[in-house]
Amino acid sequence: MAPTAAEAKAAAALSTDLVESAKKKAAYAAVADHFTSTMRFVGIGSGSTIVYGVEAIKAHLASNPPPAGHINWFVPTGWNSRKVIEAAGLTPIAFDSLPADAQLEVAFDGADEVDAELNCIKGGGACLFQEKLVACRSKKFICIADYRKNQSRLLTNWPTIPIEIAPIAYASVIRELVALGSEKPILREHTLSKTGPVQTDQSFYIIDAPFKTLLTADDVKAGKDGSGKDGVWEVEALARAIKAINGVLEVGLFCGLNGIQAQKAGLLGGQKPVAVYFGTAEGEVQKAECSELAK
Numbered sequence: 001m002a003p004t005a006a007e008a009k010a011a012a013a014l015s016t017d018l019v020e021s022a023k024k025k026a027a028y029a030a031v032a033d034h035f036t037s038t039m040r041f042v043g044i045g046s047g048s049t050i051v052y053g054v055e056a057i058k059a060h061l062a063s064n065p066p067p068a069g070h071i072n073w074f075v076p077t078g079w080n081s082r083k084v085i086e087a088a089g090l091t092p093i094a095f096d097s098l099p100a101d102a103q104l105e106v107a108f109d110g111a112d113e114v115d116a117e118l119n120c121i122k123g124g125g126a127c128l129f130q131e132k133l134v135a136c137r138s139k140k141f142i143c144i145a146d147y148r149k150n151q152s153r154l155l156t157n158w159p160t161i162p163i164e165i166a167p168i169a170y171a172s173v174i175r176e177l178v179a180l181g182s183e184k185p186i187l188r189e190h191t192l193s194k195t196g197p198v199q200t201d202q203s204f205y206i207i208d209a210p211f212k213t214l215l216t217a218d219d220v221k222a223g224k225d226g227s228g229k230d231g232v233w234e235v236e237a238l239a240r241a242i243k244a245i246n247g248v249l250e251v252g253l254f255c256g257l258n259g260i261q262a263q264k265a266g267l268l269g270g271q272k273p274v275a276v277y278f279g280t281a282e283g284e285v286q287k288a289e290c291s292e293l294a295k
């Protein structure tokens, strides 16, 4: 028998509660493991999950105040992220105001989907360019997500790859994406009060491009062809191909070993998170660590 409207509403509310509680638990666990009040520069991502990350940082600072005279600076990944930092009473510093030699100790951010190798899709909130800048300027990038984001391969649940592009180039980028095997790339438009293309913090546009489910590096090592033949791509190969299109500012695939070696040497971090904290539907936190760092 089909559920009544009241039953359907109650089930939806329960599922929202589960997701929110999973986000919060993951955020508090990530902050407990990776934030200290002596840190100088900390990256703060965008989206609904990072709000809990900021809440956890605020709570941590309340019970572990920084040494006298020490300022914790929080680097936002866009307008919305800066508002969240300010609303929590924390001190923001714009990415382009950082001292030239400053490195962020850690950056926390959410993701739209994460695969078995911790490659991520990001950009659901149209902030991917600054998110990548901040992640790559951090010694470690820590991702926080709920159980819906945890998939063995990218483009399993999340349908498209967000790509930030120069407005003038949108039609030609769409044509190039189709040539790479994306069936129906779409220019992201406002759905509520305003009409027209969504504009990013850089006043660029976002194209959402669907592709077949992406292969991992291990799939390719096991003999699968991820070169784009028949539209089947391995994550890094696709990220490189999209980034090479004229007019593309950044692609919402955070992937590969780029930066990991440097990170091992204590230098800059990479695009890929060193750890992802997933809040599970059972109320636990599952931590996945980047296997390359252990090698």
Ligand SMILES: O=C(CO)[C@H](O)[C@H](O)COP(=O)(O)O
Pocket (backbone or CB within 6 Å): 045, 046, 047, 048, 049, 050, 109, 110, 111, 112, 121, 122, 123, 124, 125, 126, 127, 128, 131
């Ligand atoms: O990449 C992002 C914004 O561009 C977000 O981190 C991503 O969309 C996750 O958002 P949420 O925490 O609301 O699920």
